[in-house]
Amino acid sequence: MFPEKETCTFGVNCRILKMDSRFDVEFLQEVMDFFENIDEKARDKIIFNIHKARRSNDAKLFKKLTDEIWEFRTLYNKKQYRLFAFWDKTKEVRTLVIATHGIIKKSQKIPTKEISKAIDIRKQYFENK
Numbered sequence: 001m002f003p004e005k006e007t008c009t010f011g012v013n014c015r016i017l018k019m020d021s022r023f024d025v026e027f028l029q030e031v032m033d034f035f036e037n038i039d040e041k042a043r044d045k046i047i048f049n050i051h052k053a054r055r056s057n058d059a060k061l062f063k064k065l066t067d068e069i070w071e072f073r074t075l076y077n078k079k080q081y082r083l084f085a086f087w088d089k090t091k092e093v094r095t096l097v098i099a100t101h102g103i104i105k106k107s108q109k110i111p112t113k114e115i116s117k118a119i120d121i122r123k124q125y126f127e128n129k
Contacts, residue, residue, distance in 0.1 A: 022054055023087075023095040028121070031083060034102035038081070045076040046083065046102075065110060069118045072099065080105035084118035090129070098125060 027035075035043045050072050053062035064070050065084075072083040082103050088096040100121040103114055 023097050025050055025054065025085075025097045025099055027099045028101070030101035031099045034083075038102075038104070039077075042074070042076045042079070042081060046072065046074045046081055049074045050083075065115055066119070068122055069115055070097070071110070082110070082114075084114060086118065086122040086125075088125070088129075098122070 035046075049061050052058070053072060060073060062070060062072055068086055070085045070087070072085060074081040082105050083099045084101055084103075085097050085099045088098060098121075100118045101114070103111070
């Protein structure tokens with residue numbers, strides 16, 4: 001159920017989910033590595049929830065963490081999966097959400113180092129664009 005591989009705006013190895021929705025999602029290589037290291041059913045549930053989030057405004061699926069960073073949220077088998085992301089609205093045709101990396105959340109609070117990592121990737125993305 002992996003998204004199709006395409007030429008991406010950032011990084012050589014990434015995947016993009018495209019469909020009739022509010023935005024497209026680009027997965028950076030760290031997300032693909034994260035998917036490879038989790039249960040296949042959990043991965044399928046995460047991708048299913050991303051498809052749902054692209055069609056509706058549901059904070060249970062896609063939530064703003066800071067001014068710049070968002071998270072795709074999935075609960076599966078009593079585990080909290082998170083993919084960190086940011087928006088690129090500079091394209092004239094489609095809005096793009098870049099998913100930077102994923103974690104299995106082990107506490108109530110989101111680790112600040114994970115948010116900082118996403119902020120750094122976002123900064124690098126726009127500097128290289």
